[in-house]
Amino acid sequence: MKKKSFFLVIIVFLLALIIPVTHAKAANDNYLQKVKDKGTLVVGTSADYPPYEFTAKENGKTKYVGLDISLAEKFAKDIGVKLEVKNMNFDSLLVALETHKIDMVIAGMNPTPERQKSVSFSKIYYTGDQYMLINKKDAAHFRKIKDFKGKTIGAQTGSLQYSLVKQQMKGNDVKGLAKLNDLVIALQSQKVNAVAMEEATAKAFAENNRNLKVIDPGFDIDASQTGSAIGFSKGADSLVNAANKTIDEVKKDNLINKEYIPAAAKNMTTNGKKNSMLNYWTYFAKGIEYTLIITVVSVFFGFVLGTLFALMRLSRNKLTHGLAVSYIEFVRGTPLMVQVMFVYFGIGAVIQSLPALIAGIIAVSLNSAAYVAEVIRSGIESIPAGQTEASRSLGLSQKETYRYIIIPQALKNIWPALGNEFVTLIKESSIVSIIGVTDIMYQMQLVQSATYKGVIPIFIAMIIYFIMTFGLSKVLGYFEGKMKHA
Structure with missing residues (x-):
């Protein structure tokens, strides 16, 4: 009993010390x-x-x-x-x-x-009211919340409008997207029947698109949530x-x-x-520049790290083998988007000066390394064991065997798969736009918000990505042909 009383006194004493310090810190941050x-x-x-x-x-x-x-x-x-x-x-x-x-x-x-x-x-x-943006042709059908029963309503994820739709329009499907531009595209393409927006924003979109109309559906707004x-x-x-x-x-x-x-x-x-796309060509040009930087650097580090992890996985050392398997399976088992966010927001919380571009390159490189490792491992394992035995009988060390015998033959076998990974990397690099890296996707969204046009910037981005991937495929195909005749 005395022991419990002693610990209780200690706890009270510590709290007495901590609480004033906490208040002082809050008051003098x-x-x-x-x-x-x-x-x-x-x-x-x-x-x-x-x-x-x-x-x-x-x-x-x-x-x-x-x-x-x-x-x-x-x-x-x-x-x-x-x-x-x-x-x-x-x-x-x-x-x-x-x-x-x-x-x-x-x-x-x-x-x-x-x-x-x-x-x-x-x-x-x-402070502004909460409105709905609808297609003008539907104006006769939609006026108040009750008119949308059974319909699909769009709202920006994490916004007050999303919460209002979920709470006050329970008979409706809610489609949440991160960008309002994408929601407006969904509205115009009939994927949603309306988009919930703040008053001034809804009016801004309607004023710049004659096919859209703003209505006040009559949301019941809590005064503490407005503004x-x-x-x-x-x-x-x-x-x-x-x-x-x-x-x-x-x-x-x-x-x-x-x-x-x-x-x-x-x-x-x-x-x-x-709002002509020609006026915004510099946006797309900048996006291409950053996409190429991310791709080229990530291909280099992805290949180097991938080779290292492939050799580690083939190692007879249980620790080395286990580390490689764990890394490869973990990376392949988690989405690239999550990895990008973790590197930028997670590791970036420790390294405050970590720029978004560097974080994006690190995440994409580490992700690519896991897939490259498996491609290289399969290529090495495809080489007959007799090749290794013959080279060792000639006096070559294990390192020399891999360098002069195994790797060159394996590279020839895996070149198509390796090339496919590099082409895929160009497209997957678009994920880094979520942390503010100014790649093609990021610039496309800027053009959308500046011109109030949704589909045309997407089409231009598609064409740019196609040209880049098709061009790289041709270059890789050229070297593949050279290898076959070597």
Whole structure:
């Protein structure tokens, strides 16, 4: 009994020490000072949400614009630092915030009770109603929520609109996608009957597409869930307080209605006038550049690592063999998308300076290595055992046997399979767009959001990928022919 009492006293004593320290840390956090010290405010957003955040072309370069971006620029100016915008999927923003890849999230985000458990929010800076975007030809059929019974409704994953549809339209199928551009394409192609959006965004899409119409379906909105706020890491009170000061000034001068929304509308109008794909060729050119960088580097490291793991798997050493088998099976048993996100958000949480491009290359290289290892292993095992025995009888060491006898013959046998892996790598590299790497897929989405055209940018991306893969296939075929005649 005395022992239990002693431990109880110790626990109470420790809690008494910990609680004040925790409160002191929360009250005197250094988040704001860290941002000032590095001189840059890194803002995460999903730039497919006009008029909040979207892209415009300025002097051939991508520029992030919208009322959210204008507010972020003022906030950065108020605290005396430069603004850096990171564009990624909406449902990846809070993960990026949690792993400190970004300093804040500004993406028309609603401070729902669920989000407030892990995110510190600023004051509400803008409030809009929740609307539906429908095809204009369906306007006579759809007016209120009850009219959509049994229909498919689209909404952005992780958004307030997605939750509203799930809660208040239980007789409907919900199709969630990460990008609003994709949802609009789904609407126009009859994959969904409507898309739930915030009022200003729905009107922006409708104003730039005469085949779409905006309606108010009559969602029952909880006052605590309405409005947009800036998200910060939990406990970043210094940044929250600084942001609130900026928001107070913006509201006092009515800057959102006087300056930010008119500026966004001007950019949207400009985009509408310059929505020819020829005006955005530089976007696709930049995407090709990054896709080639990722592919070439990943092919090199994937081949080197793949060869190493193949030899490890063929080793008689149980530890070496076991490590290789475990790695290969684990990588082949998990999706590349998950691996990319783990490297960027997981490992990147430890290595804060890890750029998205490097993270993408690491993930794709490690993934490719597992498949290359199996291709090389099968090639080596296809060589008759007599080849090894003959070379060893001639006095060649095991290393020399592999280098001069086994590998050259195996490479000739596996070249078609190896070439197929390299071609596949070009297409699979498109996954890295989810962490903000500016490859072809990323640039395609920017063009979609800038031009309000969904299908044409996809078609152009398809053609680009085909040209790249077909060209590589021809080059690989040429070398295959050389090997056959060697």
